[in-house]
Amino acid sequence: MKPETIKHTRRHLRIAGAVALVLGMAGTTPAVAAQDPGREVIDKKCASCHLEDGKLTRIPEVRKTPEGWDMTVVRMGIWHKVELTPDERRAVVKYLADRQGLAPSEAAAFRFLTERRPNMQDAPPDEEMAQMCGRCHSYGRVALQRRDEDEWRKLMHTHLGQFPSAEYSALGRDRNWWEIARDKMPGRLAEMYPKNTDAWRDWSRAKHRPAAGRWIVAGERPGWGAYTGTMTVTAKGSDRYEVGYELHFGPGNTVRGKGESLVYTGYEWRGTAQLGNEQTQSIFALSEDGARMSGRWFLRKADEIGATFEAVRADKAAKNALVSVSPQMLRAGETATVTVAGAGLDAKLDLGSGVEVVEWLGKSAEQLKVRVKVAADAAPGVRKVAVGGRASDKSVAVYRQIDSLRVEPAFGIARVGGGTNPPVTAQFDAVAFLDGADGKPGTDDDVRLGSVPAKWSTEPFDERAKHDEDLKFAGHMEPHGQFLPSFAGPNPNRRGLNNVGNLSVVATVADGERSLNAKGQLVVTVQRWNPTPLR
Amino acid sequence: MRMLSIKKAPMVIVALCCAAVSLPALAAEYLLTVTRPNNLHIVDPAKRAIVRTINLPGDGIPGAIAVPKDAKTAYVLTNRMESVVGVDLDSGKPVFRADFSTPQRRVKGFFAVAVSEDGKELYVHQAPVQLGRSEYKVEDTYIAVFDTADGMTAKPRRTFPAPRRISLMAATGKPDHLIALGWDMYLFNTKTGKLEQTFPVRHWNRPGIGEPDVLAMWGTFEQARALSTPYFVAKTDVPPDSPEAFKAGIAVFDLDSETLKVKEFENATTAMFSSVVSPVARNEAFLVMNQLTKVDTDTGKLLKRKDLEQTFYAINISGDGKEIYVGGALDKIAIYDADSFEKKGEIQMPGGADQSIGWMRVVKR
Numbered sequence: 035m036k037p038e039t040i041k042h043t044r045r046h047l048r049i050a051g052a053v054a055l056v057l058g059m060a061g062t063t064p065a066v067a068a069q070d071p072g073r074e075v076i077d078k079k080c081a082s083c084h085l086e087d088g089k090l091t092r093i094p095e096v097r098k099t100p101e102g103w104d105m106t107v108v109r110m111g112i113w114h115k116v117e118l119t120p121d122e123r124r125a126v127v128k129y130l131a132d133r134q135g136l137a138p139s140e141a142a143a144f145r146f147l148t149e150r151r152p153n154m155q156d157a158p159p160d161e162e163m164a165q166m167c168g169r170c171h172s173y174g175r176v177a178l179q180r181r182d183e184d185e186w187r188k189l190m191h192t193h194l195g196q197f198p199s200a201e202y203s204a205l206g207r208d209r210n211w212w213e214i215a216r217d218k219m220p221g222r223l224a225e226m227y228p229k230n231t232d233a234w235r236d237w238s239r240a241k242h243r244p245a246a247g248r249w250i251v252a253g254e255r256p257g258w259g260a261y262t263g264t265m266t267v268t269a270k271g272s273d274r275y276e277v278g279y280e281l282h283f284g285p286g287n288t289v290r291g292k293g294e295s296l297v298y299t300g301y302e303w304r305g306t307a308q309l310g311n312e313q314t315q316s317i318f319a320l321s322e323d324g325a326r327m328s329g330r331w332f333l334r335k336a337d338e339i340g341a342t343f344e345a346v347r348a349d350k351a352a353k354n355a356l357v358s359v360s361p362q363m364l365r366a367g368e369t370a371t372v373t374v375a376g377a378g379l380d381a382k383l384d385l386g387s388g389v390e391v392v393e394w395l396g397k398s399a400e401q402l403k404v405r406v407k408v409a410a411d412a413a414p415g416v417r418k419v420a421v422g423g424r425a426s427d428k429s430v431a432v433y434r435q436i437d438s439l440r441v442e443p444a445f446g447i448a449r450v451g452g453g454t455n456p457p458v459t460a461q462f463d464a465v466a467f468l469d470g471a472d473g474k475p476g477t478d479d480d481v482r483l484g485s486v487p488a489k490w491s492t493e494p495f496d497e498r499a500k501h502d503e504d505l506k507f508a509g510h511m512e513p514h515g516q517f518l519p520s521f522a523g524p525n526p527n528r529r530g531l532n533n534v535g536n537l538s539v540v541a542t543v544a545d546g547e548r549s550l551n552a553k554g555q556l557v558v559t560v561q562r563w564n565p566t567p568l569r
Numbered sequence: 570m571r572m573l574s575i576k577k578a579p580m581v582i583v584a585l586c587c588a589a590v591s592l593p594a595l596a597a598e599y600l601l602t603v604t605r606p607n608n609l610h611i612v613d614p615a616k617r618a619i620v621r622t623i624n625l626p627g628d629g630i631p632g633a634i635a636v637p638k639d640a641k642t643a644y645v646l647t648n649r650m651e652s653v654v655g656v657d658l659d660s661g662k663p664v665f666r667a668d669f670s671t672p673q674r675r676v677k678g679f680f681a682v683a684v685s686e687d688g689k690e691l692y693v694h695q696a697p698v699q700l701g702r703s704e705y706k707v708e709d710t711y712i713a714v715f716d717t718a719d720g721m722t723a724k725p726r727r728t729f730p731a732p733r734r735i736s737l738m739a740a741t742g743k744p745d746h747l748i749a750l751g752w753d754m755y756l757f758n759t760k761t762g763k764l765e766q767t768f769p770v771r772h773w774n775r776p777g778i779g780e781p782d783v784l785a786m787w788g789t790f791e792q793a794r795a796l797s798t799p800y801f802v803a804k805t806d807v808p809p810d811s812p813e814a815f816k817a818g819i820a821v822f823d824l825d826s827e828t829l830k831v832k833e834f835e836n837a838t839t840a841m842f843s844s845v846v847s848p849v850a851r852n853e854a855f856l857v858m859n860q861l862t863k864v865d866t867d868t869g870k871l872l873k874r875k876d877l878e879q880t881f882y883a884i885n886i887s888g889d890g891k892e893i894y895v896g897g898a899l900d901k902i903a904i905y906d907a908d909s910f911e912k913k914g915e916i917q918m919p920g921g922a923d924q925s926i927g928w929m930r931v932v933k934r
Contacts, residue, residue: 083702091703188704195698195705198677201734208771208782210752212707212733 072129075122083114092188093130097180097229099141099148100131100298101567113196128273128298135299136178137237138322147174147568149317149330152338152461153443159226165205166219170197172569176223180231183224190215242300243324245275248348250377250400252358254485255341256461257514258283260360262375262401265345273297279309303327306334318343325355338458339516348400352378354422359430362484363466364389366434367410371395374402374428379421385430386417408432414468416481431483436466436545438475439486441554448509448519448558450534455561462515462554464488464541488541490515495536495555508535508558515541519558534558598888601643601658602896602929603631604922609645609656614887614894614904617914623661627652627668632926633680633788637688640932642717644684644691650677653693655717658932667691667715667723674699680786683738683747684717685759691715692747692759694735695728710735712749714759729762731755737785739796742825748796750785754822754829768829770800770820777806781818781831787843787883787897787928790824792890795846797821799856801837812836819844819854821866834864835871842882843897847907849890857884857895861905875910877903883929896929 076084076093084091098106104127110116118126146154158164158173167176181189194200194212201211249265263281270276279291293307295316303318315337318329325347332340346355356376364370364385369392374383381397388409396403402421412432419428442463451457466486470479490511494500509519517539535558542551599620600612607629611621625631627648635644635653642664644655655665669676674697681694693713699706710733713725735751745760754768771780785798800818807813818833841856852867859880863873882897892913896902900918905911918924 086702191698191705191707194707195675195700198679198696198698202679202736202784202786204782207734207752207784208780210733216707 070129071121071125072127075118075126076129079116079118079122080110080126092185094134095181095185095229097134097136097234098131099136099178099568100127100302100304101148102175102178103127103130103134105566105568128296131298131302132273132300133238135234135302136180137231137233138301138319139233140180140231141178141302141319144174144177145319145329147172147178150332150337150340150567150569151330153446162214163222166211166214169205170200171566175568177227178568180227180229180234181224182229183220185229186220186223186227187216190219237300237322240300243320244269244273245295245297245303245320245324245327249327249345250348250355250357250375251279251281251343251345252375253342253344255283256463256485257512257516258287258341259485259487260284260358261289261341262358262360262373263288264348264400267295270294275305277305277307279307281309303329305331307331314340316343318345325352335456336459339461346377348377350378352376352399354379354424354426356419356421356426356428359419359428362430363486364406364408364430364432366408366412366414366432369405369407372404372406372430374404374419374421375400376421376426380423382422384420384423386419386432388412388432389417389430414481431468431481433466433468433483435548436483436486436543436550437469438467438480439488439541439543439550439552440465440467441539441541441552444554446517446539446554446556448517448556449561450509450519450558452561457509457519458562459519460517460556462490462517462539462541462556464515464543464552466543466545486543488515488543489513491540491542492517492556493538493540493553495538499536502535504535504537504558508537511539517556517558534560596933599932599934600885600894600896600902600929601634601636601932602883602902602918602924603634603645603647603927604900604918604924605630606922607631607647608919608922609634609643610918611658612902612916614892614902614916617904617916619916619919621658621661622919623656623658625654625656626663626666627654630925630927632928633678633682634928634930635682635684635691635788636791636930636932637684637717638686639688640934642688643930643932644682644717646678646680646682646693650679651675653678653682653691653715655691658934663721665691665717665719665723666721667693667719667725669693669695669697669713672700679734679736680788681712681735681738681749683740683788685740686742689717690759691717691723692738692740694731694738694749696733709733712738712747712757712759712762727762729757729759731757731764737788737796737798739788739790739824741827742794743827746827748822748824748827750783750796750798750822756827766827768822770829770831773831777804778816778833779803779805781820783820784842786926789843789845789883789885789928789930791931792848792886792888793846793851794824794848795821795851796824797844797846797854799841799844800831802833817841818869819856819864819866821846821854830866832864832866832869834866834869843884845884845886845893847886847890848888853890855884855886855893855907857881861893861895861910863907863910873910875905882926883924885929885931888931888933894929894931897924897927899923902929 156173158168200206246269251265252262254260261281261283266278268276275295277293281289289310291307291309295305301320305316313334314331315334316331318327327345346357358375390407391404392407393405416429416431446460448460449458466483468481537556539554539556607625609623610619613620631645631647633646642655651670652668657664676695676697678693683692696710697708711728712731713728715723735749737750747757747759749755752771756766781800781802783800790796815837816833817837820831822829840858842858844856847853856862861875880898881895885894893905900921902916904914
């Protein structure tokens with residue numbers, strides 16, 4: 035061999051060895067691992083910068099969600115000109131998310147971010163963290179990563195190195211931003227979000243149940259209401275599935291669909307599907323025992339429009355596993371038809387005191403349908419539902435009247451569209467409450483009854499909005515509580531204001547003879563220029 | 570004149586070009602401003618016209634402009650804040666260029682660019698980061714001193730440490746003295762690199778007054794020889810919901826006496842980005858953003874305010890104190906009467922190019 039070739043071969047071996055060593059955590063031998071296309075990407079496309087003295091730098095030191103990995107890999111492309119084919123990108127993200135992901139318990143608190151819930155409330159632990167780390171992106175982006183102190187510090191260097199204006203902008207220039215980021219944050223972050231945890235050790239060692247099988251599903255799509263149905267998942271390779279859906283949104287509104295999914299890290303389900311005529315994406319998590327799934331699906335081009343999702347596995351092992359009870363609100367003194375969906379259901383139903391089953395309309399392992407009579411003197415409040423003698427986490431609420439109404443979210447944001455950016459709509463929901471023991475609305479002991487159909491309207495939020503005629507320019511409210519904003523760009527009729535606005539969203543609900551209303555706030559603002567999978 | 574890209578009013582340019590050779594005696598005032606992507610404009614405010622447009626080398630967006638006393642050369646921070654380019658204002662030719670960055674090390678200057686009065690030295694506050702193979706490393710900031718005679722590949726002759734986050738600098742009237750505004754105001758000796766004095770701003774410790782928020786990104790100090798900036802500050806001795814709880818003020822550093830004066834002048838209700846002190850009534854200052862504002866910096870009185878037709882970031886003033894120039898942000902310089910605040914004229918940037926965060930300086934020729 036020519037010296038040049040030897041050097042080359044050695045270098046290659048060193049790369050392969052190092053990668054196997056560092057990333058082959060799951061006990062894979064180099065020979066086996068070499069066949070993983072994700073490993074090959076690291077070898078071919080990452081090692082040129084990330085191999086130092088036979089060891090990979092940076093890459094092995096972090097754990098993140100699939101979205102977190104994808105954003106990093108995309109950044110390698112944008113900042114460091116690493117060119118990957120779509121297949122290579124998928125392969126390396128899968129490889130890294132599987133071996134260096136977050137345990138379900140570590141990702142749980144920030145699922146709302148992963149699931150892209152609209153108008154979510156970020157949850158930084160304190161003011162300093164919020165101001166230091168939650169002003170350019172969500173705090174959740176931080177909380178969904180795990181590193182040691184040294185690696186958190188490196189990320190701080192990346193930040194100021196790439197965004198030097200951070201220490202000149204608001205909430206940066208009022209403090210020694212860099213000194214705090216370099217000297218204080220890494221220690222705090224490593225304490226809250228360390229690289230090595232028992233949770234991850236246990237999870238990465240355990241075997242996880244594949245998602246294949248039949249699932250009973252349920253959820254709620256704001257504006258459409260509740261649904262129940264089935265999901266059939268067929269394995270198509272390791273962690274890869276074909277999926278069929280059948281969702282019943284109520285009489286005459288059944289949506290069928292087909293799609294695919296990929297499960298990362300043993301539980302992070304990411305799917306796409308055509309449901310009816312809509313292209314959707316799903317972000318679910320399998321429970322640790324693999325018997326349940328939960329999350330959210332949404333429109334691929336408008337992630338603010340979507341539905342909650344819950345599923346139980348309908349296999350032989352399923353025993354009185356509930357996924358939904360509807361309706362969840364029962365009025366005292368009336369009769370109603372109640373449907374319970376789940377898997378392995380026994381025809382034995384307990385809806386709590388004052389709610390009596392008077393007739394069975396359907397009994398199957400996946401659905402119980404009954405006629406109930408609610409006693410006129412039944413105490414208002416929540417009752418846990420039990421099936422087959424086993425208590426569940428589902429409940430029904432008895433009410434005499436709706437005591438109060440709330441608009442959710444109380445504060446919503448919509449964004450005008452324009453150019454290649456579609457407008458971002460805002461979906462509101464009217465939710466009924468009981469006052470609870472203190473007899474006062476708006477307090478902690480209020481009892482949530484559930485979403486109720488409402489009539490929607492908008493008003494100027496304040497005098498200024500009235501003066502600027504925001505109502506006229508910002509957009510309009512659809513009958514089901516969805517606000518459609520206008521298009522961006524200068525509006526010659528509005529000096530310097532474009533089509534932004536500050537509105538009150540008003541829900542009006544009929545409760546028998548009574549009429550209740552509630553208000554939320556809607557800010558219609560400018561476009562977001564860089565939509566990212568993790569805000 | 571071959572080098573010049575003549576974009577507007579060719580007649581005027583001809584007049585200036587011929588006059589320029591023998592002009593200094595007349596001591597006319599010109600405005601310098603910059604637009605995207607990378608142009609420097611010489612504006613004759615009396616004629617309300619751009620007389621020359623100089624295309625700067627490098628990537629935009631041009632920002633800070635430093636000019637020595639003789640006003641022969643303008644030094645412009647550009648190239649994503651990674652270079653200073655000096656151009657000869659008569660010929661339009663680049664005569665100086667300092668590229669701060671190398672492939673392994675990215676170095677930015679955040680507006681803090683100053684030139685010595687004699688034009689021999691250029692000072693740049695620099696924020697470096699090492700670009701390792703798989704890791705970035707932020708390094709400490711410092712002030713780099715360039716020799717303006719070093720031509721098109723100038724490297725720092727020397728450097729001295731300086732706090733982070735400095736955004737404005739100016740040579741004071743004393744030899745080798747440089748004032749830098751960051752969290753506080755720092756007076757450096759440029760020969761020794763010594764920090765000779767700190768004028769506290771963030772750390773001013775005034776009873777009942779919190780730490781001010783200062784966003785000083787526009788340097789305009791040539792007319793009154795006073796570097797000034799608006800600031801905003803919380804009053805800590807009134808309830809937070811009181812209208813008095815948040816104040817707007819102005820800080821003025823006198824470049825000759827090397828003294829700092831701060832004065833609150835109103836309950837903060839509106840943002841102001843930059844300010845300029847009148848060279849004839851030195852207690853009067855003008856501030857701008859969505860409004861034009863005039864204040865008395867001795868008494869802290871708000872003297873006058875007017876809503877403007879658009880947002881302006883940068884402000885300057887004529888040598889006789891009679892005209893206010895507002896620019897920056899969009900594609901226009903507007904001229905206002907300093908007493909009546911009546912609009913007296915405007916100058917449109919060629920091609921509707923935005924001045925963005927660029928400065929606007931006055932030079933006397």
